[in-house]
Amino acid sequence: MNEHTETLRKRRPYRLSLIILPWLILNGSCLYKSAPPNLPSVENPAKGRVPEPEPTWSVEFEENFSGFEVGSEPENLFILDGAYSVSEEKADRRLTLPGSPVGDFGLLFGPRVREKSLSLSFSFLMTRQGRRLPALAAGLGGVRSYRFRFNAATKEILLTRQEEEIGRVAFTWESGVWWRARFQALPGDGERTRIQLKLWKREQEEPGGWLFDQLDAKAFAGGKCALWAYPYSGTPIHFDDILIESKAP
Missing domain, CATH: 2.60.120.560 (Exo-inulinase; domain 1)
Incomplete structure (x- = not known):
């Protein structure tokens, strides 16, 4: 193994991290764009809201x-x-x-x-x-x-x-x-x-x-x-x- 080959092998982890990190940032942020199912959302503010109790005598x-x-x-x-x-x-x-x-x-x-x-x-x-x-x-x-x-x-x-x-x-x-x-x-x-x-x-x-x-x-x-x-x-x-x-x- 010559010196050039050894240098490429050392650089691969670094290059791989440069590829994976932007993908995680991009796709991970999408997971939090929608409101959790049990909380009101902009499209349906009443969804997930606890109903008010019925009036009593x-x-x-x-x-x-x-x-x-x-x-x-x-x-x-x-x-x-x-x-x-x-x-x-x-x-x-x-x-x-x-x-x-x-x-x-x-x-x-x-x-x-x-x-x-x-x-x-x-x-x-x-x-x-x-x-x-x-x-x-x-x-x-x-x-x-x-x-x-x-x-x-x-x-x-x-x-x-x-x-x-x-x-x-x-x-x-x-x-x-x-x-x-x-x-x-x-x-x-x-x-x-x-x-x-x-x-x-x-x-x-x-x-x-x-x-x-x-x-x-x-x-x-x-x-x-x-x-x-x-x-x-x-x-x-x-x-x-x-x-x-x-x-x-």
């Missing part, structure tokens, strides 16, 4: 009347008419409207809730007397917004908006039994509102389905909640476990 008002003296008128209720007061039976206190005089007697309660979904649930107890049957009603958004009225005599529930009928459904009621109701107004897209209603015996589990569930072509303005009692049977009407909840749309 928040309690706006709750009352079971256990903190009031028997015979008192709860100060957190705005009674429109009627001799409502707290009564007690078997250590259970509730709000009672006497069976006389006969008429329609209402009350407002809770905060004014606006721009949110609104849910009102409550328990009630009514009894018949011979052929005379009672009635009751509940409202969402004040006295002239959404209201359902149950007439035991006609065995049906009437749903109205500002006194205009928007639906009705048959309902079989049992006298002398505690019932529970859930009434909801859910603002939708544009000027629409979903109205939902269910009633069931208080001793039973809440049913999954709705007795009434439909879209109304009007926007829900919100407001206070209301209850009305109509003691047409001449017997007391009782309310208990009132709960108002709201949820961001």
Whole structure:
């Protein structure tokens, strides 16, 4: 081996590194040009983003009347008419409207809730007397917004908006039994509102389905909640476990 050959062999590693190094720089940099799959990219900023949690119901008002003296008128209720007061039976206190005089007697309660979904649930107890049957009603958004009225005599529930009928459904009621109701107004897209209603015996589990569930072509303005009692049977009407909840749309 002569001196020229030995010199070429010594230079080969150096020349090889000059060839490989630019290739690694060029191709290695390409591996980092695209964003990792789990991070947002310029083309799709939402890709890989953790979804926001669904809004949940928040309690706006709750009352079971256990903190009031028997015979008192709860100060957190705005009674429109009627001799409502707290009564007690078997250590259970509730709000009672006497069976006389006969008429329609209402009350407002809770905060004014606006721009949110609104849910009102409550328990009630009514009894018949011979052929005379009672009635009751509940409202969402004040006295002239959404209201359902149950007439035991006609065995049906009437749903109205500002006194205009928007639906009705048959309902079989049992006298002398505690019932529970859930009434909801859910603002939708544009000027629409979903109205939902269910009633069931208080001793039973809440049913999954709705007795009434439909879209109304009007926007829900919100407001206070209301209850009305109509003691047409001449017997007391009782309310208990009132709960108002709201949820961001």
